[in-house]
Amino acid sequence: MQFAAGAVGGTLLTPLPWKLADDSAVWSQNWSWRPSPERGEITKVPSVCTLCAGGCGIQARIVNGHRAILIEGNPANPVNEGSVCALATSALQFLYAPYRVAQPLKQTKKRGDKTGFQAISWEQAQTELSKKLEEIRVEGPQSLACITSSRRSSMDDLWAQFLTAFGSPNLFKMPSQCDSSRTAAQLTTGNASPFAFDLENAGYVLSFGASLLDGCAASSRASGALRRWKKDRYPVKIVQVESRCSITASKADTFLPINPGTEAALAMGIAHLMVNGANYDAYFVKNNVFGFEDWTDANGKKRQGFKNLVASSAYSPEQVAKITGLEAAKIREVAKEFASQPKALAVWGTGRADISNNTYHELVFVALNALKGNLKPSGLIAVAPKVPLSDLLPQKDILSENASQHPRLDLAKAQSCPCPQNGLYGFLDAIASGPKYPIKLLMVHEANPAHCLPENKLFMTAAEKVATLVSFSSYMDDTALLSDYILPNHMALERFDDVIGVPGAPYGYYAVSSPILKPLLDTKHTGEVLMKLASTLGGTVASSIPWKSYEDFLKFRVEGIAKAKTGAIIDKPIDISSIKAGDPVTPNYSDGADLFKKLKAGTCWHDAPTGVTFDKTSSGKLELACQSIGKGTQATDDVIYLPHFSPLKPSGSESEWPLLLVGYSIPQVSCGYLANPPFMNKLVPDSVLMGNELFVDLNPQTAASLGITQGDLVMVKTTQGEASAKANVTPAARPGVLYIPRGMGHKAYDEYIENKGVNACNLMEVQLDPVSGMGTVWATRAQLRRV
Amino acid sequence: MSEKGHAQSNIRLGMVIDLDKCTGCGACSTACQAENNISYRPDESQKLRSITWMNIYQLDNKKAYPDFKIAFLPRPCMHCDADHHSPCTFVCPVNATTRDENNGLVTHIYPRCIGCRYCMVACPYHARSFNWWDPTWPKQMESMLSPEVSPRMRGVVEKCTFCHHRYNKARAKASVDGTDPNKAIYTPACADACPTKAITFGNLLDEKSEVAKLSKDPRAFRILEKLKTKPKVYYLSKQDWIRNLADNSLT
Amino acid sequence: MDRILIPDGVKRCSFPIFSLWILVLLGVIGWGVAAGAAVLIKAMNLTGLNDWFGFGAYITADLAIIALGAGAFFSGFLYYGLSKFFPALKELGKIINLAVVVGFVCYTGALAVLLLEIGQPLRGWFGYWHANVHSMLTEVIFCITCYAIVLVIEYVPLILENRKVSESKPLSLLGHSMHDVMAIFALTGTFLSFFHQGSLGGVAGVCFARPYAFREGLFIWPWTFFLFILSAISSGPAFTALICKAMETVTRKKLVDRTVYELIGKIEGGLLSFYIILKIADTANWAFNMSPRFGLKLTDYYWGPYGIWLLVAEVGICGVLPALILISPKGRKSSFLLFGAFLLDIIGVSLNRFVMTIPAIAQPVMPFDQWKIYIPSIYEVAPVLAMLAYCMLIISLSYRYMPLFPRETELNR
Structure with a gap:
């Protein structure tokens, strides 16, 4: 005991305990499991964001040329004027997402089984795909179909080119209001361009x-x-x-x-x-x-x-x-x-x-x-001006021969609508209910219909009838998970892309999104995959897609602007909204190569608004009586030609389904192709999501009549499906209406995203617009009860 | 030393946020997260354990439908300029958080913080967050960590720094360029990002600066002025119901 | 079996029964230590704390136990310091050893729990190295350490009085010489402890942006500084007395004279009355003078589980009521009333520490914030219970093996 006491006393006199205390504190300041970010030179690389259609100019901060750490706004871009949204500031979380698909994958087990994916080489992937395409081309090229959410991008035209040259009319886009706006513009002004x-x-x-x-x-x-x-x-x-x-x-x-x-x-x-x-x-x-x-x-x-x-x-x-x-x-x-x-x-x-x-x-x-x-020509409404990009003309339009016998699948129904447009819903319906001809290969590009398509079960049912489902997604999303092949695209920041016009903007706009980094993974630009497939297929398909790289393809497209000699580059901050229709914009580029070089450096091209012209309509005026709506039918009611209030009745009876369910969006949740990134998860209010429970908003009056109080677990049942959620009793909701936030309830990706809340699309009812045949959503009849 | 208990300097960095322009989009907050290596977890719905430097409060006017209105109030650290000490710097036992009297920034040294959380208790704005877990990132995402801000360790408190590192860079650049570092200006990541340009940042003592002018706008107010914390973050709003939520009142 | 260790002339329960009791306590301590280790290893997310409740069960328990442990320094102060002038206080000598033990266990126990409370315990010593002299917590860190050392020094001679230990000459000598200087330590301890207790009060009181806790004061010390000292000395000796009574009940022996209890009752009655008058004055000033300046009224401080009952219970039932009982000689004569009042007294002061910690930060300060409720997790409860078990363990061991009560042999003859 004395020895022990002496030992303690002696040790205390040595520097040992003090040294140990200091060392342990220093250790706590330098834990090895705390990442220490690599230091080095930080450079700014300008580009254009393509995460949404907005077309914002961005710049990325890159460390040592290989590590992107921040996305900021580009002050010289007239659309966002240096600012940047929550999604774009989170863009790097998509680039570095753990749920990215690192190399081509082939499903070897049942569809949807995460463990069944087997890594294959690009060569194998492309060979197997082109073999399938060759077979389809012989048996009937109309059996190839594609769904993309790409709009305002040359990818969109490349897909059209590929399918047209291949011989299939079945190219569909994820729904957007642009489509109905375009329909209205076409009917009233003769311009196939949204307002x-x-x-x-x-x-x-x-x-x-x-x-x-x-x-x-x-x-x-x-x-x-x-x-x-x-x-x-x-x-x-x-x-x-x-x-x-x-x-x-x-x-x-x-x-x-x-x-x-x-x-x-x-x-x-x-x-x-x-x-x-x-x-x-x-x-x-x-x-x-x-x-x-x-x-x-x-x-x-x-x-x-x-x-x-x-x-x-x-x-x-x-x-x-x-x-x-x-x-x-x-x-x-x-x-x-x-x-x-x-x-x-x-x-x-x-x-x-x-x-x-x-x-x-x-x-x-x-x-x-x-x-x-x-x-009016100088009025507040115009139709979006056309950007004079080079057109992609198929050398020989095979489609026209094939089309007479095999029209687009959504149009093949006996009774179709007078002004058919992007008929994705009709297409899915047709596949599910016994189509005129089968779809053997469905390619999904930059889209996640399994999650974010309202009434998404239509896609699920259709997908089951499709022999091969190919996803080009960069991410293991809900649709990629269901696919037979995944041929991962570069992530948006790793590839060339372009932005053709800003949605709803009256001025002309074009920008090239150049990669901020070399691709991190074994991915390929989907555009270049199409080029490769086309050259393998040979013949007219190959000759109508002659480019070797996507950059070459964009160069070709930009040539068109240079040839038209319109618009100008913007490389310093200007107020683009001050440019009026008809204002002169003098080209400040010498030729196509110069223009492309400037665009590649993160600038953008613009042109003055063109106003709206009516010279393409039969009357040469703005047509409020849309004669084409009644074409081919013996319309008896004059109202069918005219703008009028014409609500589509939701299914179900009011007595059985006393409430209405409306999906709503919040800026803190990304809904669409991209899942919510972790940064944005922090923004989601706890009145929207708590743990994995999603909240449904209802008015205090509605809540009182149903005996529901804040935070109660409830069952939302609509004519389309049911889901459990929590009640958020809020005066923001209109009495009698339930509001459900969109963008939640993913069934794929990783622990930061998966199974958070309910997917509103599961509950929403889509109705086909009788004029355009496109799906519209406004409200779904619903019931609510406490569980 | 002045009667306020600290050396006077002619720099007081501050911020003005126009709430009538703020749409609650969250870009300031995400930009802040990216800039400052703020860690995240799979579940961020437990707001009281979620680390956010720029927290966006949703205010409402407590009325019934359809008169119900919401507004958003982004809340960075207020960098309180209270006499002698900020509420938090007053109580820190280890001098981990102090106010730099040269510019009014309230700083926090993570390696010195012992995690007693007394500063969090003292702060009425809840501007401080504690690292309840070891901050970890998915392996790939470590690539996007900024080398300019050190990642924190578990058990320490963190908060908004007004992007202090950007200020240091701006001053260093001014020195190199041969201009007066005390006139160096910069903007924090949040102000840079804001899509409606609702956030203005600068030297409150520079009469000519936008931020000084706006802070004296008739629409300007601060939160909890009655507590005499003297925040250096001002808010602007024309709407009375929002202004009334800025401070407690007996009526 | 352990007969040779037990002091002369006293009776103790059989060793197996004692061992069983010790095992139970060790079990609780083991559970708490395991929970504490888990918190240290897996970080503080295991607790019920969050960014709103930076302080919780650990701090509340620490504050309460330190207030109650104050019986040690205050009894010491009365006995070693004041009994020269007021001979009546010599009576306290009969319980002073127990007071020292209680003080020792309370402070050392609190220190152990404090280690869990900070997020970076390895850097705990930064409090000495990088001290911020303005922080009340710095005062706390310095005082608590110094006073814990003093208590160790006060406790050691008691160990040295053990029959077996004192057989060793040098140790016995050491014990005696330490006894002689005990008065000095007791007075140093008193000073430190006053300061310490006060700074704990200051911790809440200086938060000038927290209207619930903030108090104006004298020089740099808010009123809570003084109120904490007063409340501690008006409950600490009562706590010692209550423990003594509990030991008497358990051991079915008389350990101190009844006069000692009554003397403590009388002292506590006076102090508690003084304290509660000041507390009421402070509350009134806070509610009706300070709060309106912050745009708040008394009812703004109470909500849901943290309702106005807290004020009624703390100041009324556990403040005014025991004070009235203890200052009346009649009240002190009745055992039920006397010990009931002691119990209310210590509940009152514990409640005070709770109120100044948890509801004080549960209250939203920004008008658009909401009240929040704190629920401690098992990882907070277990170490706190373990700390109590540790206190009981040391007291049990001390009682069994050391001559704690000088009158025990006489009273049980």
């Missing part, structure tokens, strides 16, 4: 359900517009029309709460008051609009015009009040404001704009703007 809005120069904004600030496509541009609207002197009045007290509604000066899906009725009501009060741009309408007054069709039959339709008592404020749930006085007030404000603009949208709209409703909003004179 564009001069948001920045509007003096009064009446938004019919456009989620401008709730995570819409091109959020950067919407943010830039908001900044201009909220200026200190003479701020722009914003009126938001929708059913939920959203962020946009909160930021608006006036919120018009309406029954879901009745926006167009309100627009008709406003038009009614403008027409009856003669408070519209009569000069413009008289000289430039066809079908406003009664008209005579090709057969000489007299038809009702929009004026008499909208002026009827069916659209009186009292009637509209009944439909929308607004007060008639409020409708009068807004109509008066809208009619009297000199630069009033009506915009519209389907939430996040990732689903197409009811065509008639699109037409209603066009009509309302027409009454306001907004479609």
Whole structure:
């Protein structure tokens, strides 16, 4: 014992304990498991973001030329003016995602079995795929199909080229509001290009359900517009029309709460008051609009015009009040404001704009703007100008021969719609319900229909009937997981891509997205895979896709701009919204090579807005009476030609399904092809997701009537499916309506994403628009009970 | 030494956030995370254990549908300029968190922090987060860690630094360029990212700076001014209901 | 079996029964140590703490146990310091050894738990090295360490009085010489402990951005500094007395004279009355003078489980009531009332420490924040229980093997 005491005392006198204490503290400051980021020179590499359609200029900070650490906005880009959104700041989390597909994979077990994927070489993957393609080409090339979410990208045209040259009409795109906007533009103006809005120069904004600030496509541009609207002197009045007290509604000066899906009725009501009060741009309408007054069709039959339709008592404020749930006085007030404000603009949208709209409703909003004179050459609405890229012309159009016998699968049905468009839903329906001809190979590119397609079970059912499913995804997403082959694309920041126009922007825009880094994994640019497949297939397919690299292909496309000698490069900050239609823009590039070089360096090309022309319509005017809708049918009702409120009835009876379910988007959750990155997970409020439980929003009144309180576990049942969730009782919700956030409930990826919440698409009902045949979504009948 | 208890300098870095422009999109917060190597976990829904330097509060006006309105309030560290000490620097037993009186930045030295969390208790803004776990990243994602900000270790407190490292870089650059480092300006990652340009940053004592002008705007206010913490983060809003949420009141 | 270790002339229970009791305590301690080790190894996510509740069960238990352990220094102060002037206080000599043991276990136990409380225990010593003189926690760190050392020094002579140990000449000599200087240590300890207790109060009181905890004060010390000292000395001796009574009940022996209890009751009655008057004054000032300046009213501090009952219980039932009982001679005569009042007294002070720790930070300060509730995890409860078990273990061992009570032999003859 004495010895022990002595030992302790002695040790205390030596420096040992002090040294140990110090060492242990130093150790705690340098734990080996704490990563120490490699130091070195930091450079900035400019590029253009292609994670969404917004077309923002970005710059990446790179350490020692091989490690990307930050994505920032490029101040010289006119779209985002140096700022950057939450998704783009998280972009590197996709680049370095653990769920990226590192090399080509082949499913060796049952589809959907994660363990069944076997790594194969690119050679094997391409050989097996081209063998299948060769077989299909012989048996009937129409059996090849592709689904892509690529728009506003040359990839889109490359796919079209590939399929056309191959002989298949079956190219489909993931739904977007662009499609219905394009339909409306085509019907009314003859231009197959979606409408564009001069948001920045509007003096009064009446938004019919456009989620401008709730995570819409091109959020950067919407943010830039908001900044201009909220200026200190003479701020722009914003009126938001929708059913939920959203962020946009909160930021608006006036919120018009309406029954879901009745926006167009309100627009008709406003038009009614403008027409009856003669408070519209009569000069413009008289000289430039066809079908406003009664008209005579090709057969000489007299038809009702929009004026008499909208002026009827069916659209009186009292009637509209009944439909929308607004007060008639409020409708009068807004109509008066809208009619009297000199630069009033009506915009519209389907939430996040990732689903197409009811065509008639699109037409209603066009009509309302027409009454306001907004479609004048210098008006606030234009159609997006065409970027003069080189066209891809197939050397011999095999398709036309094949097409007569084998039309696109969605059109092969007995009864089709008058203005068929991107008929993805019709296509999926056709495959599931016994198609005219089988789909043997379905290729999915930059899309995740298994998750983010509303009523996604349609895709699942169709996929089961498809012999081979090939995904080109960079990530192990919900659709890639179901595929037989995965031929991983480079991640967006590792590859060449381009951006053709900014959604909804009136000015011309083109940018090239160049890689910020060499590819990290054994991936291949899907464009180059197509080129390789084409050359293997040989013949006309090979000759119509002659490029060896995607960069060459883009160079070829940019040549077109140089040949057209229009537009100019922007390489320093400018306010692009100050450029008016018809303003001269002098080219500041010498030739195609020079233009491409500049674009590759992260600048962008722009051109002045072109306004909207009506010279392509049969009347040479803006057509509010859309004659092509009635083509081929003996239409008896004049209203079918005209913009009118025409809600599609959701299935189920109101007595059985007393509530409505509406999906909504929040800016903190990425919904679409990209899953929510970990950075953004931090932003998701705990009133949206708690653990793995998703919250469904409902009004306190609705909650009280169902005996539900905040945080209760509930079962949401719609005509389409059911899911368990938690109740979020909030006054943001309209009584009688349930709101479910979109973008959650993935069944793939990794522990940061998988199984968080419920996928809203499982519960949503899609209805086919009778004019365009495209799927639209507005509300689904639902019930809710506490469990 | 002045009567305020610290040496006066003519630099007081501060921020003004326009809440009428803020849409709650979260870009400031994600940019901050990327810039500052903030760690994340598979489940981030337990907000009281989630590390966020730029936390975005959702405010609402407590009214019923349809008069219900929400607003967002991004909350960085306030870098309180309270007399003598900030609430947190006053209590730190080991001088891990101190206020740099040259510029007013409240800094935090991770290797010195013993993790007593007294500063978190003292901060009424909840601007500080504790590393409840060993911060870990999926192996691949370690590649995107910035070498300019050291990753933290478990058991220490962290918070917004107003991107202090960017300031150091700007000063160093000014020295090299032969200009006055005290006039060096920079913007933190959040202000850079903001899509509506709602965040303005600069020297509050420089009368000509945008941030100084905005901080004296009639719309400007600070949070919990009654506590005399003297935050260097100002907010702007025209809406009374938002302004009323800035401080406790007896009415 | 262990007969040779047991002091002369006293009776102790049989060794197997004692061993069983010790085993139970060791079991609890083992459980707590395992939980504590898990926290040290796997980090603090195992606790119920979070960014809102930076302080929780560990700190509450520490604050309470240190307040109650104050019986040691205060009894020592009265006995060694004041009994020269007030001979009546000599009576306390009959319980002073127990007070020292209680103080020793409370402080050493609290220190062990404190190690778990910090996120980087390996750097705990930075508190000495990089000390921030403005921080109340720095005061706490310095005082708690110094006083723990003093308590060790006070406790050692007791060990040396053990029959077997004192057989060794040099150790016996050491014990005696230490006894002679004990008064000096007792007074040093008193000073340190006053300071320490006060700075613990300061920890809450200096948080000037936390209206619930913040108090104005004298020079650099907020009122809570003084209130903590007062509440500690008005409950610590009561705690010692209550432990003594508990030991008497368990051992079915008389260990001290009844007069000792009554003397403690009288002292505590006076102190508690003084404390509670000041506490009420402080509360009134806080509620009606300070809070309105922050835009708050009294009811803003109470919500849900942290309701106004806390104030009623702490100040009324566990403050005013025991004070009234203890200052009345009639109250002190009744064992039920006397020990009941002691119990209320110590519950009151523990409640005070709880209120100043948990509800004080549960309260939202920003108007758009919400109240939060703290639920400690098993990893916090186990070490706290282990600390209590450790206290019982040392007290049991000390009682069995050391002559704690000078009057025990006489009283049980």
